[in-house]
Amino acid sequence: KAGVTQTPRYLIKTRGQQVTLSCSPISGHRSVSWYQQTPGQGLQFLFEYFSETQRNKGNFPGRFSGRQFSNSRSEMNVSTLELGDSALYLCASSAGQKETQYFGPGTRLLVL
Amino acid sequence: GNSVTQMEGPVTLSEEAFLTINCTYTATGYPSLFWYVQYPGEGLQLLLKATKADDKGSNKGFEATYRKETTSFHLEKGSVQVSDSAVYFCALFGGSTLGRLYFGRGTQLTVWP
Numbered sequence: 001k002a003g004v005t006q007t008p009r010y011l012i013k014t015r016g017q018q019v020t021l022s023c024s025p026i027s028g029h030r031s032v033s034w035y036q037q038t039p040g041q042g043l044q045f046l047f048e049y050f051s052e053t054q055r056n057k058g059n060f061p062g063r064f065s066g067r068q069f070s071n072s073r074s075e076m077n078v079s080t081l082e083l084g085d086s087a088l089y090l091c092a093s094s095a096g097q098k099e100t101q102y103f104g105p106g107t108r109l110l111v112l
Numbered sequence: 113g114n115s116v117t118q119m120e121g122p123v124t125l126s127e128e129a130f131l132t133i134n135c136t137y138t139a140t141g142y143p144s145l146f147w148y149v150q151y152p153g154e155g156l157q158l159l160l161k162a163t164k165a166d167d168k169g170s171n172k173g174f175e176a177t178y179r180k181e182t183t184s185f186h187l188e189k190g191s192v193q194v195s196d197s198a199v200y201f202c203a204l205f206g207g208s209t210l211g212r213l214y215f216g217r218g219t220q221l222t223v224w225p
Contacts, residue, residue: 004155006155031211033211033212033213035213042215042216042217042218043201043213043215043218045212045213045214048210048211048212050211055210055211056210056211056212058212090155090156092156092213094211097210097211098205098206098210100144100146100158100161100205101158101205101213102158103148103155103156103157103158104155105154105155106154106155
């Protein structure tokens with residue numbers, strides 16, 4: 001089985017712009033979770049989608065949003081980018097909400 | 113609430129040395145416990161897991177035992193290799209919150225030949 005894929009792998013944006021990141025889960029997996037990784041804050045949970053519905057949300061501002069499609073692919077969007085949004089964004093998929101999460105390679109976002 | 117505390121390191125060892133990375137947790141209910149590893153420039157890879165008390169997870173020579181009485185899940189390896197150099201994350205999953213992993217801060221391991 002192919003693993004979790006994320007596109008793009010690298011992204012450079014400027015402050016105030018918006019960005020959309022994409023995640024394709026392992027075939028058959030219905031749950032997708034997103035995490036932000038920074039040197040200062042470590043790994044922080046953004047949100048989790050299951051069957052196209054957001055089931056769980058972390059403590060991030062409303063500029064961070066996401067969605068999941070009927071094929072379980074997920075996107076996350078960050079509007080009005082700030083310098084502090086520079087991070088590695090990781091997507092993880094699992095067969096169900098109580099199942100083991102498998103991670104993609106991440107999208108590294110740099111905001112200038 | 114749920115939380116994970118692990119020794120932050122960095123940990124520097126010579127090849128073939130014994131490795132221990134401590135991890136303790138706080139959780140409601142009966143969580144599952146994980147160790148993930150991150151190599152430079154990559155995402156997280158599942159290293160091992162344990163889903164109930166006294167379970168031992170093992171993979172690639174690494175082991176960890178789920179100790180409910182001490183709320184711990186320490187990672188061990190008897191003989192490390194240069195290729196084990198990476199960042200190791202302890203994580204928990206479950207209890208009252210679904211779909212979300214709680215991570216420790218990560219431990220940087222460097223192994224010298």
